[in-house]
Amino acid sequence: MFDFDMLGLSPALLSAIKANGFDTPTPIQNQAIPLALDGHDILGLAQTGTGKTLAFGLPLIAHLSEATGKPAPRSVRALILAPTRELVNQIADSLRAFTTGTPLKVATVVGGQSIGRQIATLARGTDILVATPGRLIDLMDRGAVDLRTAQHLVLDEADQMLDLGFIHALRRIAPALGTPRQTMLFSATMPKQMEELSRAYLTNPRKVQVSPPGKAADKVTQSVVYMDKADKPAKLREILDRDPDALTLVFARTKHGAEKLMKGLVADGYNAASIHGNKSQGQRDRAIKAFRDGTITTLVATDVAARGIDIPGVAYVINYELPDTPDNYVHRIGRTARAGREGEAIAFCSAEEVDLLVQIEKLMKVEIPVAGGTRPRAVAMEKPQRGGGRGRGQGQGKPQGHAKPAGRVMAAEAAPAKRRRPRRRRAA
Structure with missing residues (x-):
């Protein structure tokens, strides 16, 4: 000692x-x-x-x-x-x-x-x-x-x-x-x-x-749940309902996805806030303070918060979407089990994310215990188009070979593009 x-x-x-x-x-x-x-x-x-x-x-x-x-x-x-x-x-x-x-x-x-x-x-x-x-x-x-x-x-x-x-x-x-x-x-x-x-x-x-690079904190209990992408919202709410007063940090991959997820939770009566790159510094500071004080019990974040939150009371980290970079997984789950406390990290993994999980386990040199479902066959994620996509980031496109999920369709997708009429040449 x-x-x-x-x-x-x-x-x-x-x-x-x-x-x-x-x-x-x-x-x-x-x-x-x-x-x-x-x-x-x-x-x-x-x-x-x-x-x-x-x-x-x-x-x-x-x-x-x-x-x-x-x-x-x-x-x-x-x-x-x-x-x-x-x-x-x-x-x-x-x-x-x-x-x-x-x-x-x-x-x-x-x-x-x-x-x-x-x-x-x-x-x-x-x-x-x-x-x-x-x-x-x-x-x-x-x-x-x-x-x-x-x-x-x-x-x-x-x-x-x-x-x-x-x-x-x-x-x-x-x-x-x-x-x-x-x-x-x-x-x-x-x-x-x-x-x-x-x-x-x-x-x-x-x-x-003091530890091998890429190794998670010893007091973090890790698990992964395999599921369809469409089942993630219900599973998240199930976990939040188990311990409503616990501070829970939920990670999404994109700014748009984090904001949409937070608004859905608030609409369902959950005490939630979000922080990401589209939030002003004041908004982010207020959200973190409310989370630290326990006024907010669920904070939805992108990786901008993976290394900026030092709140010893975080009990759960939920990887709602796995990060594109394996190192970021280590930093995300490091937001719990701080200052000698214990914590739990739960990862949601759909077929589109299996390859990301494989890279995470390779980095950490461990196989994350399975808490539910069975590992599906990997499905390649559609790459985002440059300059396009209102809020759709990497990994947010629909899986290749799958039908577009039901729901509200953007106006740009709902109507076919207008054809440009050819110009008529003036008579000489």
Whole structure:
């Protein structure tokens, strides 16, 4: 058994840790904190919900507390990059709990919020800036932030930043930081491209790995239920009715699908809300707060929330639709069984999704227990057309070789397209 006072942290930080209710460091914290305090670059691999934020956050605060003077206008002393707004806010809130009563300032910049207000905040300088790459690039282009004074860089959930196409942003941001610097890269999975990223940005890193990449948290009970796509709504309601007061996170594949699913639940009397890319930041923040408080018991989300929700009370994660990327399954189910608690993850799998399930099991090197139905033959999913589809994302097309399901038909589909009349040539 280890205690935080054995890791080399200052008395002030140890008091803050105790005041925030932490007694024993997690394995990733126990291994990473001493190395980070010594100034090493860190490559950290651990399951979601294992305390990675404090693994890099506490050493960061310790280093910055030793600095003298205030940050210069527009300057940043430490930069933390994360892929989503929710994760940025979560990291910042966690760090502020340990900087209260100190001169250290923590600021955030994300899309969907007033850039003018963010420019005004950065104009005063900040010690720790937590940012999404896209908005940070916007601010750099406007000359609103100077990263040359940053001596610390943290890439959190780096694999999802790669999935979301932030590699080009990282290539612009990293060279703008000061050197020499300490760089820490944390993630739950280790795709090949991230290995290349670590070689490019880390110098003689110490690798800290507390579980195999792609492995789910030990306290998550997983199961899969095979069913027809049309049976999913009824099955979801059956599960929600078993434990109406439990916090349940439901994942859909597309923004349109998540919103439609949420509205159907609300219409049936369920206490539900949704978060996805079409929601404003304010709407997303309010929904997460209501979910955290228990005012909302069912939250329907796309993968934008897979790594941005740190709510210890989530009892169930339901994969209403399996993700297109196997790594995202690991992050989705990591929203439950957090902070040492137990949780249950249930996956719905139709014939169109069997191949996705196979890829997930291959990544995790386990066969997910079957809780109902039998595995059907895989049916190829129709690929979405570029530029088309009002709300139909990847995997939302009808199965090939199957009749179109009954229901309301879009106007564009209901009427045949009009033929264009050929132009008559004018007489010469």
